[in-house]
Amino acid sequence: MTTFSSLINEIQDTTVSGLTKRQVRALTRITDLFVAGSGQHSKQQIELFDEVFKTLVAVIELETRIKLSQHLATAPDAPAALVRAFASDDAIVVAAPVLTESTALSDADLVVNARTQGQGHLYAIANRRTISDVITEVLIERGEPGVVHTVAKNAGARFSDGSFRELVARAGDDAQLALHIGMRHDIPRHHFLKLLETASASVCAKIAAANPRLANAVQDAVTEVIDDINQEVRKHSPDHARAKSRVKRLQNWHELSEGNVHAAARAQNFEQAAVALSVLACCPIEMAERAILNENPGVVQVIARAADCSWATVKALLLMTAADRRISEPDLARARENYQRLEAQTAKRVVEFYEARRDAHTIASTPIVPETPAGFGNRHDLNSPPLPARQAS
Helix, strand or coil: CCCHHHHHHHHHCCCCCCHHHHHHHHHHHHHHHHCCCCCCCCHHHHHHHHHHHHHHHHCCCHHHHHHHHHHHHCCCCCCHHHHHHHHCCCCHHHHHHHHHHCCCCCHHHHHHHHHHCCHHHHHHHHCCCCECHHHHHHHHHHCCHHHHHHHHCCCCECCCHHHHHHHHHHHHHCHHHHHHHHCCCCCCHHHHHHHHHHCCHHHHHHHHHCCHHHHCCCCCCHHHHHHHHHHHHHHCCHHHHHHHHHHHHHHHCCCCCHHHHHHHHHCCCHHHHHHHHHHHHCCCHHHHHHHHHCCCHHHHHHHHHHCCCCHHHHHHHHCCHHHCCCCCHHHHHHHHHHHHHCCHHHHHHHHHHHHHHHHHHCCCCCCCCCCCCCCCCCCCCCCCCCCCCCCCC
16 A cells, blocks of 8 residues: 555655656545545544645645646646645745635635735735635735735626725725726726725826726816716616616606605615605705715715705615714714704705806716606706605605
């Protein structure tokens, strides 16, 4: 029977031709000896095997480990236990090839590696062709700027809503990261708006210039750049189109009411909440969007009061995760007191002032709903009075 020592000697033999393939065969034979009866082992036994393989791999000289790792990285049938052992190697020159390329590593393997290894290992994982959101979450949580930048610009990486929120927050004082995030085609629009609100004018311009569809929209002023980019993104957003269509139907049926804003806010549906609030408050869509996303709770209170919303709806808007306010109970209590003191007439004057200022500097945004039939006589855009909020409810 083949002994482990003879197999180790075969692995370490640097005089044989066809060196790497022969060494891999020897390691694979060791694998076979340990995992005979695969599928019948417990989780603890598999973990034990992995530790044994780490020990075996550790006795191989560095140069040989590098060659073996490079070979295993592209081998479609590489034993997962061996690949995990190389992925955990302290020497990043050994671990990097399998971490970046091997398909034998599962998401669970990569998450464990990302949680326990150093920045070099995280960087290698960040360069994989595809990365799931459970892995990117760990990379963003533990990664230093080099790792976070790499995963943010990786087109094959996928991010959860929470990960996008964290990326946008970190981009507040990192212009290069903001640029990487802003150029991603999969970033949810509410995170994109938040990014543009906090990014510098030069970063906003670069984001636009990198996308030919947005390049013509770039102007000099920061606000104009943001609004123009947002208008282009909004125009091509399926979620916004669905929200606009729904609100249009409700308005045509005279069924649009505060309840639609409340339900959308409770459901964390940013597009539905923004569009419905915009129509009810008779304000531009960008104003409603900014109010929902603004960290200052007073902004959304003004728009909500102009829409004649109750405190229950305002509270739902304040608690929307899109703004990432993380508002406390005492903050909510203060916000409620302020909202109760805010008069509707004052809120409507603020909206009118905003519209007048916008009219003086830029072209109005596209109407949320088309022109209404004769007899209603209003258009909901920035240049003319919108449809009365409680027309038919």
